[in-house]
Amino acid sequence: DEEFYLVKWRGYPSTANTWEPRRNLRCRGLLQQLHADLARAPGGPKAEQRRALRRWERHLNRTRSHRGRIAVENEVDLHGPPRDFVYVNEYKVGAGVALTPVAAGCECRDCLAEATLAGGCCPGASRNRFAYNEAGQVRIRAGLPIYECNSRCRCGAECPNRVVQRGIRYDLCIFRTSDGRGWGVRTLQRIRKNSFVMEYVGEVSAT
Structure with a gap:
């Protein structure tokens, strides 16, 4: 699921273009501009991605049983909601x-x-x-x-x-990391030291 970009190299013809993984690129400003342009393009892949992420965000907030809200953000690539992911509020016993x-x-x-x-x-x-x-x-x-x-x-x-x-009292954001580590979670508000943030839950399996 790694993101690749078609790169036109300065001083070389288009026939020398290569597909490069994001980890090989050091032009953060150009990448941000590219995604900003894609976001403004009507009906483009970025616009569709944003719609998919907003739908996922609404679903997460309908599913949650805690006070803290959930935001979703991806300003890094064109990945939409992760597949095979189910949001749970408590442990699921296998x-x-x-x-x-x-x-x-x-x-x-x-x-x-x-x-x-x-x-x-x-x-x-x-x-x-x-x-x-x-x-x-x-x-x-x-x-x-x-x-x-x-x-x-x-x-x-x-x-x-x-x-x-x-449960969760703070507003949190599920975001796409820029260093290839996939999705992460960060806070949207100040949290005092030693405060409970969230419980790490999932499926409890016998194997």
């Missing part, structure tokens, strides 16, 4: 996979306040620290487990120990 149900929950009325009590809230029951501060930012060092409240807990959806399960 055949032969059984997820272990949660064994216990907490009886806290104020999970953040009671987190410091012996055996208080879900992290304390597992002999771990409460992972979040009042702003929902992670306050434990990398590598330590995070125990959130679950369906067996008394607390509600706004509990300060339910951060990951509330």
Whole structure:
């Protein structure tokens, strides 16, 4: 799926034109101008690509179950939406996979306040620290487990120990990278350090 460009070399006739992969080209300004010209051409490939990406963007936003919006952008090449890609909001369990149900929950009325009590809230029951501060930012060092409240807990959806399960809060952009690495994700707004951004989910397979 690598993008190629037909190059007319300065000082050489058209018969010497060659198809070159994007990684061989060092004329970023000319490439941007080319794609800008293609975008203005009515009915051209760039116009069709933009329409396809807008349709995909609308589909993604209809599918999402989180607050954060999703934008789609490709100012690099003519690739449209990736094939064989399905946007999911949570893990998809494959055949032969059984997820272990949660064994216990907490009886806290104020999970953040009671987190410091012996055996208080879900992290304390597992002999771990409460992972979040009042702003929902992670306050434990990398590598330590995070125990959130679950369906067996008394607390509600706004509990300060339910951060990951509330989903994406920030507006994000799926964009085409300019260095040949395909599609990537970046933020469209400022995100404070140690804030939860998104969960990496997909299909859980037994093989």
